[in-house]
Amino acid sequence: MSDTEFNKELVETPRSGWAELWRKEDWWAIWLGLGIVLVGYVLFANGSSIKWIAVTPPKWTTGAQLGAHFAANWVRYVAQFAGWVVVFSLALNALGHKAREFIPSFILLYVLSIAVFIVGQWQTANYYNIEVPLVGLVLGLAISNLGGLPRWLDSGFRVEFYVKTGIVLLGATLPFTLIIWAGPVAIFQASIVSLVTFFVIYWVSVRIGLDRQLAAVLGVGGAVCGVSAAIAAAGAVGARKEYAPIAITLVILWAIVMIFVLPFAAQALHLPSGVGGAWIGTSEFADAAGFAAAQTYGDLAARGVVAGTGDQAVWAFTLMKVVGRDVWIGIWAFVLAVVATTRWEKVPGKKTDVAQIWWRFPKFVIGFVIASVIVTLVTTSYSLADFNRTVNPELVAPIKDLRSWAFVFCFLSIGLTTRFRDLAKAGTKPFIAFTSGVVVNVALGLLLSAAVFAAHWENLVR
């Protein structure tokens, strides 16, 4: 690519922070997620419901059942598809993506998502623990690595955008009182694991001769929120360009391994749903990968394969990962920036600014909390019986179904964008350092979730 083309692409940093409201996907996840919640509430308050459009394939055993469902509901699927296209096109266009690339990509994604739902809802597949998140991930990985798709189709495979939208919708199904009650324990447990994991990776990295900047990027990537944290740390310390791709490769490889390992290891250890979710939240490396693992464990619980409810796994994971780990990324970046500029190699012109704690704050968490507050306020005036009879089926359950769609788009997109051949070579030393952190993280996360705080997570919303 020529330098002229580079110049055309360069986006001037806006002087006004308000531009973030339409230039960052975190905010668009908030607008979309809260928009869906508010539309759902307005319809509910007027005696209607959003459930007509929140259709999903049901559990099935015979092809005839499945055919009858689609014959009766195809208009609802078309309407839902059109709704997703409109809201996602609006958001992605504002972010700079081209509608002519996004729409064909999303058509493919939606069709594949229906296929994933169908396989995941098949009773025979469930018997073999084949759950929706794993089907989506494996199908996506197979397509991108065995066949391959044109790269321009990636404009519809927006893993982070879908998972953030799903997290905001998840807030509407999670009582705000639960965030207040369980949040502090999540923050305490996550802080212990994050600090220990960071220092293990950092210490091993330095001991085997890696540069301290690379050690920091790897350490934060393993300890906080994976690739996003690694990028934030790289920017904060002024890391060399090649360090972030090394961290990205290691995070992706271990995150995908953990999607398959953690749910079934938790099952083998007979961990209750909430405990398994807390462990996954402590030990997975990225929100999207963690939701795939937590949703898988929740699905196992929903089918009675493990103790507890499906919601407990997802809620415990969310509290641990989003509330306990993600929100602290700005502080990590700031501390590292201070250390890098005062104790390490001087990077010319590198500045530290305490305001980055806010710049780097994962803003979608605000939408998650607001959605939780809205639905909690709406439901406080209802008795449990009325909640179960009207609020849940007419408002909360449809939002949960739309959340399921957002997460399936995400799980598929993880697979469809993971091209192993394109990832940077990590090298043996970074692999050793990062893996040492993975081992400690998984063991300590299990100890804290299944022993020290086991009663707390097992009894989550009992």
Added chain:
Amino acid sequence: MSADLAARGAGAARLCRSCTHFRNDPAYLERALPGLNVLSSGYASVRGEDGLCLKHDRFTGPRDGCADFTPRAGR
């Protein structure tokens, strides 16, 4: 305008965000950093407005600056 304000204005104009070596477009970063869009995104808040300095091959922020500052064409 006072001399102090003029000096500050000149300093602000020499920041990375106005430099020809600085790249922080999210789409560009997703192409330059393989795998960034798999479990994260160039459009995420956590990145802030950080980008790459092609002169020094480093991550840098829009408010950073250095002696190699070169204004972008047209500025």
